[in-house]
Amino acid sequence: MSLKDKVVVIMGASSGIGAATAKLLASEGAKVTIAARRMNRLEEIKKDNPDGDILAVEADVTKADEVQNVIDETVTEYGRVDALFNNAGIMPVNNLDQIARDEWQNMMDINVKGVLNGIAAALPIMKKQKSGHVITTSSVLGYEVLPGYAAYSGTKYAVRAIMEGLRQEEHQNNIKTTIIAPGSVKTELFNSINNDEVRNGLKGAMKQPGSEMMALQPEEIAQAVAFVIDTPANMAVNEMVIRPTGQEV
Numbered sequence: 001m002s003l004k005d006k007v008v009v010i011m012g013a014s015s016g017i018g019a020a021t022a023k024l025l026a027s028e029g030a031k032v033t034i035a036a037r038r039m040n041r042l043e044e045i046k047k048d049n050p051d052g053d054i055l056a057v058e059a060d061v062t063k064a065d066e067v068q069n070v071i072d073e074t075v076t077e078y079g080r081v082d083a084l085f086n087n088a089g090i091m092p093v094n095n096l097d098q099i100a101r102d103e104w105q106n107m108m109d110i111n112v113k114g115v116l117n118g119i120a121a122a123l124p125i126m127k128k129q130k131s132g133h134v135i136t137t138s139s140v141l142g143y144e145v146l147p148g149y150a151a152y153s154g155t156k157y158a159v160r161a162i163m164e165g166l167r168q169e170e171h172q173n174n175i176k177t178t179i180i181a182p183g184s185v186k187t188e189l190f191n192s193i194n195n196d197e198v199r200n201g202l203k204g205a206m207k208q209p210g211s212e213m214m215a216l217q218p219e220e221i222a223q224a225v226a227f228v229i230d231t232p233a234n235m236a237v238n239e240m241v242i243r244p245t246g247q248e249v
Contacts, residue, residue: 003230004029007078009070011061011118012088014041016187017137020218021085021225026052028226033074035059035067036088061088061114064121071121083133083229084122086115093148104151111155115162123166126175131233133176135225136163140183140241144249156181160239167238176236178228183243184215213246 008025012018014036022034026049033055034042042056055077059066074081089111092103115136126132141149142156160179167177221242228237 002029003226005031006082006229007031007033007074007080008083008085008229009033009035009074009081009122010085010087011035011059011067011070011114012086012137013045014038017182017185017218017221017225018085018087019045020222021087022054023049023052024219024222024226025229026054029053030229031055031078033057033070033077035070061086061117062109064117067114067117068121071125075125080129081122081125081132083135084118085225086118086134086136088114089137091152093152095148096150100151107151107155111152112158112162115159119162119166123170123175127170127173131174133178133229134163134166135178135180135228138163138179138181140181140243140247140249142179142181143241146249164238167236171236174233176231178237179239180221180224180228181239181241182216182221183241183247183249185218185221186215187218214244215247216242216244 003025008030010018010022010032013022013034022032022045026032031053034045035057036042037058037060039058046054046056055074057070057073059070061067071081090107092100092107094100094103119134122134136159138159139156141153142160145153163177163179224240224242228240231237
């Protein structure tokens, strides 16, 4: 098998896991469409990878027409879509008694609706191809619930249900599904935490001695994404939980 010439769309590609995955896949010869709201970041990724075949498209995953445009531009440029990586997400942290309705809505729009928008845009072309692969970033907290993370965990449990439903509905069309569920990863996700105490505490923990065993690098998750994309047609890795060795939860 080889990643060469595979067409992969990455939503939420401007930083962290998405950016690392784009760089890795492009270096292996894949044709990569990167999409996010921050077009300047996408252009930086293209500039930093001049030998890669990378198409950058500005898009907000909460807007169905913009996500559809990403897929349409990909098909126009490359002729098909082999894999879609739904990676956009936010993680505000608050106890439910804080009644953080705006946070709840934003998480639902990005973490859940964003995934559905990606599926809705890519699925028709994958069904027509009779092949495809939908990959979505979930979380260890899609399997566990902790105080302060109830709403976030709810969105990640929802992602698991959506992806399992997609698997059951589309396996006969040779469409694979994969959930990538990381533990703690050193990304900008912590910046979406509005609770200053929690955000600063998590960032501080990342700088403590021995923290390398308590958090993964985006490049390590990117390797997992590349692995599942590179599996043979008759093999689907449906769920992959990736924890730092030192993480308890």
